[in-house]
Amino acid sequence: MSKRTLDTFFSPSQKKTKLSVTESKDAPSNHSTYPFAVPQLPPEITDLLNFAPEAEGKAIDDQPDLDLLYFQPYVPSSISTSLFEFLRRELFFYRVKYKIKRGPIETDINTPRFTTVFGVDETSSFLPDGSLIDATTKKPIPKDRYKTCKPRPIPACLDLLRQLTEAATDQRYNFCLVNYYATGDDSISYHSDDERFLGVDPAIASFSLGAKRDFLMKHKPTPPSDDKSAAAIASETKPLKLPLGSGDMVLMRGTTQSKWLHSIPKRKGGESGNGRINITFRRAMVVGGTENYYRYNVGDGDVMKWDEKTKKMVVWGEKKGDGEAVKREVEAEDVDKGYAGL
Ligand SMILES: O=C(O)CCC(=O)C(=O)O
């Protein structure tokens, strides 16, 4: 459906107010690997998602090696706030810690944002009962295929968006990564999603919901060649800043990952304190991709859940003597993504 069709449904004043939503009557998504079940989308959100994309994708490919398609917005503006609040309230998140070794020095990394991940690489697929089969033989996978993680199926509330995005971008995705930037202190430092397990020139669809945050891009340093100095190459490209708003989607494709870096820098003040969710859909080709994504987006720490009373992420499921959940506040920590380039 086109934007015009939506506009005839909603006057500009109605678009600004938040759509009121009801609980889905469908069974929530659940799986042995989930800490708790995830409700299905409110029917009002599902209905309006069928109008996506709200705007046509605009190509940004006027610089060397850059190939973006920018939907501003993709998610209808009448539902982006409700969808943001639903996902923040209903998903489980993690604050992943891990160690990296650079030469003889070991460094502790505290991921400076909340993360969660769903999906499995193309060698396997989920049956409706939640079990994993081999994608070719259709037989149950060997027990030892995933040694360091237990893959989780994409819950229905995110799988609808995945399916719509596949149709709109003519690409296929088997992974859904979610980042929650609680405040302007949460960030992702410059990196590219160019891991070998994504294959050559991967397409990555990246959604923004909630607070506006700047998405910065710059060309990777290029070694000087016989006919061009590093300075000449650098002067051919200029850094890019996309102030991503709620509902926007950026499709990164072609050589964007192999030649460019992207980041969400820390910000002081503004709306960043209201929180932002980023959802990326990707396609991992091999077992190593699945293990990598669970290691760095779930990890082995506490489950975190949004607490509507305190408006903060709290540790989920910890019990005190009288059965009351202990609520621990989580501080943002200032560190790098760390695993870029794996
Ligand atoms: O939050 C964003 O817009 C970017 C997230 C990102 O680059 C990533 O998860 O790899």
Ligand SMILES: [Fe+2]
């Ligand atoms: Fe990225």
